[in-house]
Amino acid sequence: xxxxxxxxxxxxxxxxxxxxxxxxxxxxxxxxxxxxxxxxxxxxxxxxxxxxxxxxxxxxxxxxxxxxxxxxxxxxxxxxxxxxxxxxxxxxxxxxxxxxxxxxxxxxxxxxxxxxxxxxxxxxxxxxxxxxxxxxxxxxxxxxxxxxxxxxxxxxxxxxxx
Amino acid sequence: xxxxxxxxxxxxxxxxxxxxxxxxxxxxxxxxxxxxxxxxxxxxxxxxxxxxxxxxxxxxxxxxxxxxxxxxxxxxxxxxxxxxxxxxxxxxxxxxxxxxxxxxxxxxxxxxxxxxxxxxxxxxxxxxxxxxxxxxxxxxxxxxxxxxxxxxxxxxxxxxxxxxxxxxxxxxxxxxxxxxxxxxxxxx
Numbered sequence: 001x002x003x004x005x006x007x008x009x010x011x012x013x014x015x016x017x018x019x020x021x022x023x024x025x026x027x028x029x030x031x032x033x034x035x036x037x038x039x040x041x042x043x044x045x046x047x048x049x050x051x052x053x054x055x056x057x058x059x060x061x062x063x064x065x066x067x068x069x070x071x072x073x074x075x076x077x078x079x080x081x082x083x084x085x086x087x088x089x090x091x092x093x094x095x096x097x098x099x100x101x102x103x104x105x106x107x108x109x110x111x112x113x114x115x116x117x118x119x120x121x122x123x124x125x126x127x128x129x130x131x132x133x134x135x136x137x138x139x140x141x142x143x144x145x146x147x148x149x150x151x152x153x154x155x156x157x158x159x160x161x162x
Numbered sequence: 163x164x165x166x167x168x169x170x171x172x173x174x175x176x177x178x179x180x181x182x183x184x185x186x187x188x189x190x191x192x193x194x195x196x197x198x199x200x201x202x203x204x205x206x207x208x209x210x211x212x213x214x215x216x217x218x219x220x221x222x223x224x225x226x227x228x229x230x231x232x233x234x235x236x237x238x239x240x241x242x243x244x245x246x247x248x249x250x251x252x253x254x255x256x257x258x259x260x261x262x263x264x265x266x267x268x269x270x271x272x273x274x275x276x277x278x279x280x281x282x283x284x285x286x287x288x289x290x291x292x293x294x295x296x297x298x299x300x301x302x303x304x305x306x307x308x309x310x311x312x313x314x315x316x317x318x319x320x321x322x323x324x325x326x327x328x329x330x331x332x333x334x335x336x337x338x339x340x341x342x343x344x345x346x347x348x349x350x
Contacts, residue, residue: 046333050283059197061189070214
């Protein structure tokens with residue numbers, strides 16, 4: 001492996017981040033090349049000091065602040081969820097619906113005649129009208145004043161009256 | 163102490179009290195990841211809360227065979243990206259980066275003081291792209307392996323290596339640049 005290629009790998013070699021094969025090749029080159037070795041020593045020194053500093057200088061939560069952060073995350077999520085639930089499935093609405101259904105059901109069980117007339121029929125059922133048996137049409141002449149009435153029976157018989 | 167798996171089951175069954183112990187081992191890591199991504203502690207705390215909301219909301223869709231820690235960090239990184247976009251911190255940081263500082267103490271063999279390293283790392287983080295920054299922090303600050311980092315960010319190992327290499331080159335440049343400023347920079 002040539003210096004130009006090795007220098008490209010040194011930043012990763014210094015942090016032990018190269019795959020085994022490449023690492024071996026770079027390691028072999030560094031045994032013989034002083035300038036690359038110097039480059040490697042420099043990277044290693046910088047990286048080591050950086051890692052040590054990053055490990056040492058760490059921020060931390062105050063206990064109360066940490067607990068508040070997590071608790072408010074839970075509350076905010078729950079709040080959003082409750083808004084997302086459609087109204088019939090919200091707890092309050094579900095309770096009202098179930099109570100109303102239970103009252104209505106119990107009324108029908110206790111008073112089976114509720115909503116029926118004296119003969120036991122349900123008065124509010126809509127009656128379906130039968131189709132008309134006769135359709136009529138009147139023709140009047142403007143000149144003579146003659147009136148003709150046409151009647152169409154349901155069996156398609158035509159009847160004309162003057 | 164309950165296992166992570168048990169805590170997840172309890173939260174999903176509606177025991178909200180189990181959510182805090184589930185996140186607790188990663189609380190500090192979440193905060194530091196978000197803080198170093200944005201450079202602002204208050205913003206980092208908001209990111210952590212946003213991440214906690216997402217984790218709580220989508221815990222049901224989390225695949226149990228995968229690592230919860232990785233999933234949690236993925237959420238933190240994504241929330242940090244959103245925050246960076248929203249607040250345009252990245253552009254501001256690049257502008258600030260132009261205000262260079264002078265340091266004549268550079269020596270590869272030298273052990274820098276905490277303050278020097280802090281300044282150099284902070285300057286380096288300012289010039290990294292959000293993705294390079296996330297990869298660099300996951301690997302060199304949080305100690306994730308290349309494979310874990312690729313799982314967290316959903317990129318291939320090769321892509322992670324490329325970005326990591328670039329980030330470390332920028333880090334080194336920052337160390338060198340700080341010690342050998344260009345002519346005229348000292349007087350600007």
